[in-house]
Amino acid sequence: MDPGSEKLYYSISEVCSLTGLKPHVLRYWETAFPILKPSKSQSGNRIYKQQDIELIKLISRLLYQERYTIDGARQKIEEMSNQEQQMKLELDTATVSAEMIDSINKELTEIIAILDRDPMAVDKQENKG
Secondary structure (H helix, E strand, C coil), X not given: CCHHHCXXXXXXXXXXXXXXXXXXXXXXXXXXXXXXXXXXXXXXXXXECHHHHHHHHHHHHHHHHCCCCHHHHHHHHHHHHHHHHHHHHHHHHHCCCHHHXXXXXXXXXXXXXXXXXXXXXXXXXXXXX
């Protein structure tokens, strides 16, 4: 799919054209794969987002190319989702804000300045207080 021509929402017939699947297959997959939940329009028609289409393509690949069973494909998708969430969590924890870096840099600069001072000068300042 060309990124420039992407729409926000696709009808079931458009998704069938894009994926080469029949509408009854997509409707069945909605029951077999709880993660696949296209929205419905006010008139009750299914409307698919780009994320739904990517999931449909993944399911199709797992079932038809890699020869997974429905249960096996469902389990594989859950594993992939868990791995993705774990990676996202690791990235979030590893990310340090610019403010935090600036704060650490400032503290280190102050520590270095203290260490660079003449120890006798520090002692003389402490004796005056």
